[in-house]
Amino acid sequence: MKSVANDTSKKKGMKTMTLQRKDALSGYLFIAPALISLLVFMVYPVIASFVISGFDWGILTTPKFIGLENYKTLFRDPVFLESLKNTFVWVIMYVPVSILVSLIVALAMDMPLRGIGFFRTMFYLPVMTPMVVCALLFVWIYNTDFGALNYILSFFKIAPIKWLTDKNIALISIALMSVWKNFGYNMLILLSALQGIPESLYEAAALDGITPWRKLINIKLPLIMPSMYFVILTSVIDAFQVFTEVYIMTKGGPGYSTYTVSYYLFNNAFEFGKMGYACAMSVIMFVIILTVTLIQDKIMNKNVQYDM
Amino acid sequence: MKQSKKSIILSYVILAFATLIVLLPFFWMLVSSFKSQKELFAYPPTFFPSVWKWQNYKQVLSAGSISFFQMFINSMKITIPVVVFNIIFSSLAAYAFARINFPYKNFLFMLFISSMMIPSAVVMVPRFMLFTKLKLIDTYMPLILPSAFGTAFSIFLLRQFFMTIPIDLEEAAVIDGCSKFRIWATIIMPLSKPIIATLSVFLFQGSYNDFMGPLIYLNSDTKFTVQLGLAGFRNSFSTRYDLIMAGSMLALIPVLIIYVVCQKYIVKGIVMSGLKG
Numbered sequence: 001m002k003s004v005a006n007d008t009s010k011k012k013g014m015k016t017m018t019l020q021r022k023d024a025l026s027g028y029l030f031i032a033p034a035l036i037s038l039l040v041f042m043v044y045p046v047i048a049s050f051v052i053s054g055f056d057w058g059i060l061t062t063p064k065f066i067g068l069e070n071y072k073t074l075f076r077d078p079v080f081l082e083s084l085k086n087t088f089v090w091v092i093m094y095v096p097v098s099i100l101v102s103l104i105v106a107l108a109m110d111m112p113l114r115g116i117g118f119f120r121t122m123f124y125l126p127v128m129t130p131m132v133v134c135a136l137l138f139v140w141i142y143n144t145d146f147g148a149l150n151y152i153l154s155f156f157k158i159a160p161i162k163w164l165t166d167k168n169i170a171l172i173s174i175a176l177m178s179v180w181k182n183f184g185y186n187m188l189i190l191l192s193a194l195q196g197i198p199e200s201l202y203e204a205a206a207l208d209g210i211t212p213w214r215k216l217i218n219i220k221l222p223l224i225m226p227s228m229y230f231v232i233l234t235s236v237i238d239a240f241q242v243f244t245e246v247y248i249m250t251k252g253g254p255g256y257s258t259y260t261v262s263y264y265l266f267n268n269a270f271e272f273g274k275m276g277y278a279c280a281m282s283v284i285m286f287v288i289i290l291t292v293t294l295i296q297d298k299i300m301n302k303n304v305q306y307d308m
Numbered sequence: 309m310k311q312s313k314k315s316i317i318l319s320y321v322i323l324a325f326a327t328l329i330v331l332l333p334f335f336w337m338l339v340s341s342f343k344s345q346k347e348l349f350a351y352p353p354t355f356f357p358s359v360w361k362w363q364n365y366k367q368v369l370s371a372g373s374i375s376f377f378q379m380f381i382n383s384m385k386i387t388i389p390v391v392v393f394n395i396i397f398s399s400l401a402a403y404a405f406a407r408i409n410f411p412y413k414n415f416l417f418m419l420f421i422s423s424m425m426i427p428s429a430v431v432m433v434p435r436f437m438l439f440t441k442l443k444l445i446d447t448y449m450p451l452i453l454p455s456a457f458g459t460a461f462s463i464f465l466l467r468q469f470f471m472t473i474p475i476d477l478e479e480a481a482v483i484d485g486c487s488k489f490r491i492w493a494t495i496i497m498p499l500s501k502p503i504i505a506t507l508s509v510f511l512f513q514g515s516y517n518d519f520m521g522p523l524i525y526l527n528s529d530t531k532f533t534v535q536l537g538l539a540g541f542r543n544s545f546s547t548r549y550d551l552i553m554a555g556s557m558l559a560l561i562p563v564l565i566i567y568v569v570c571q572k573y574i575v576k577g578i579v580m581s582g583l584k585g
Contacts, residue, residue: 020409026488027410034401034458035416041454042423045431045438052434105326108319111312121571122327125334128567128574130517132535133556136542137337140549146349148336180329185578192579212315241427244519248539262429269433270524282430289427 046286053280059273070280080281083259086171090260091239093172098179099231102186107216109187110194120191123184131181135248138177139164142249164250167257174245174258186231193227194220229300233293240289261285341365341553348550364554371541371551373529376558379537386451386522386533387515391508397458398507399500402466403492407478417467420460428520436524450525455515461581462507468580469503470496506577509570516562534559 053070057063074080105123109116126134141148142163150160163173201219210218221228243262246252252259252267261281269278340348341364343357369376404410405417439450473496481491497504522536532540538559541552567574 023408023488024410027404027408027413030404030408030488030492031401031416033397034420034463037397037454037457038420038423038460040438041435042426042431045434046426048434048437049430052437104322108322108326111316111319113316113319113323119323119327120575122330124574125567126330128513128563130519130535130538130559130563132517132519132539133337133559136538136552136556137333139542140340140553141333141336143549146351146353148332148353151351151353180333184330188575188578189581212312237425237427241429243429247519247523248542265429265432266520266524269436275433275437278433282427282433285427286430289425293425 049279049282049286052276053283055276057274057276057279059275063276066276070277071284073277074280074284079256079259080261080264082256083261083264084284086256086258087240087242087260087262090171090175090242091236094175094178094239094242095232095235097175098183099186099228099235101179101183102190102231103228105183106187106190106194107220109191110220120188123187125184126181127184129181131244132248134177134181135245138173138180139249142173165254167254170250170254170258174242174249177249178242178245186235189227189231190224193224197223229296233296236292236296237289240285240292337553337556340549341557343550345548345550361550364550365558368551368554368558371545371555374532374537376534376537376555378530379532379534380562382448382531383516383533383535386448387512389452390455390515391511393452393456394459394462394511395504395507397456398462399466399497399504400492401458402463402470403488403496405463406467406470407475408488420463424460424464432520432524439525445525446527446531447525448531451515451518451521455511462511465507465577465581466500466503469500473499502573502576503580505570506573506580509566509574510577512566513563534562 052063054065054067055063056066056069109119144150144160144162144165147163149163150158153161162169164170197220201223202215205215205219241262242260243266246258246260246263247266250258252263261284265278265281265285268274268281339356342360342362343354343364344359344361347354347357401420405413435450435454436445439445442449444450477495477499478491481495486494516533517535518533519535519539522533523539526532526536529537529540538555541548541555545551
């Protein structure tokens with residue numbers, strides 16, 4: 001009896017072994033296309049970016065290894081430094097404002113209101129709209145002499161503002177347009193987090209006679225923190241790469257006041273053909289984004305309670 | 309409920325104000341696209357066009373070096389293969405990550421997830437050089453291939469969905485000796501229609517709205533996509549905002565159609581992608 005049992009279990013073991021192997025094989029086959037694509041179009045280019053950044057690599061000339069020379073030049077290049085500064089200003093300006101707007105609208109939507117579906121549809125419309133369309137539309141709205149915005153402001157006795165042609169204002173104008181276009185996306189994520197808060201918590205709070213303000217500070221905000229960090233992280237990564245709106249609305253101008261790292265990188269690579277120099281820029285951008293991500297990750301792990 | 313009366317009024321005020329801010333620019337685009345050039349630059353501006361100038365649209369359809377219709381076809385030549393192939397290959401990978409055991413699975417999954425954090429600017433130049441070497445510049449391949457074989461975001465979203473499908477459904481098929489591929493094709497995919505719809509919208513939006521990609525890779529204007537052609541209007545028409553706005557309206561139409569048809573899937577998808585948190 002005993003030996004028979006042993007025998008079958010052995011056989012079964014062998015069978016599961018081969019089955020496991022077959023499974024593993026099909027698993028690898030299933031991920032193969034995506035994995036190869038990941039290696040060719042993501043992993044290889046990232047590594048190549050680091051390598052190319054060490055070369056003087058033009059379109060027509062033969063590449064020449066120059067070590068860290070590109071990086072040294074970059075930090076003496078006033079246009080790059082200006083672009084870097086503008087990009088940081090952009091991130092610091094755009095991310096908090098857009099998330100604050102998303103949060104306020106999400107909090108307003110998280111109420112027993114009529115027509116929530118309608119509002120949700122409206123607020124997501126700009127997110128779906130192509131950036132090129134939004135940018136062209138706002139070029140027209142921002143027009144100093146004939147634009148709708150200055151006309152509306154004239155009712156409030158505000159003199160015409162040079163939205164896109166004043167050095168000190170152009171970047172802010174583009175950022176406002178981006179907030180308008182993008183807030184709906186983060187709003188939906190925050191709203192779904194708010195709606196995931198269990199009703200029982202509010203009931204307990206109501207028994208204690210809690211004020212709406214304390215409800216916001218002590219219940220709602222802490223409980224949506226995981227989604228909040230996700231929203232901040234993705235917004236920061238996107239904001240560092242701002243390109244299309246700048247390219248269409250101002251082409252970096254007036255002067256260099258709306259040059260961003262992505263824009264200058266694009267110019268160097270595809271207008272001046274300075275591939276090595278452009279790659280050095282992309283490496284710097286990569287390092288900055290990675291650092292910000294890691295810092296945020298550290299703060300996040302300290303502060304977030306995942307269990308609700 | 310008592311306290312909430314004030315908050316409800318405040319909420320309505322906020323939402324009404326936000327709706328106004330969101331809709332006014334679209335409204336302005338619509339009426340501007342129908343105005344004559346003279347009326348466009350009238351001061352103070354008129355609210356509605358005194359004469360609705362449909363000719364603007366007629367003119368813009370053939371205004372660029374290629375017709376708007378051709379640009380639309382060109383966009384579809386990129387968008388359709390991206391959507392179809394991305395969903396096939398992403399879902400295969402997602403199924404493997406959700407249900408099949410193989411060595412280094414978690415490591416490989418993390419590799420995909422972390423690739424989402426890589427800024428596209430970092431891979432831009434080497435990719436361009438790669439496609440130059442393959443002699444694929446000024447073709448649609450550089451815009452299709454990188455997303456056609458599955459991308460991290462799609463795989464992540466599909467995997468999340470696959471994990472919610474009850475495993476019992478597959479067990480019967482396993483006992484019958486079905487291969488993993490048949491389970492994927494006959495059980496998993498038919499059950500995943502909602503998430504496939506969601507993902508199709510995201511992929512369509514990403515590909516159709518893309519500007520930087522076509523700007524880098526397409527040179528001959530006969531190959532221009534809608535976004536690239538539209539952006540060119542800014543240079544070729546400079547102050548013809550009537551035509552630029554009419555073109556913008558036309559570029560918006562495909563997005564609007566998809567948006568109206570697939571709305572509920574979009575909300576679901578965003579909620580799912582945000583759950584990662």
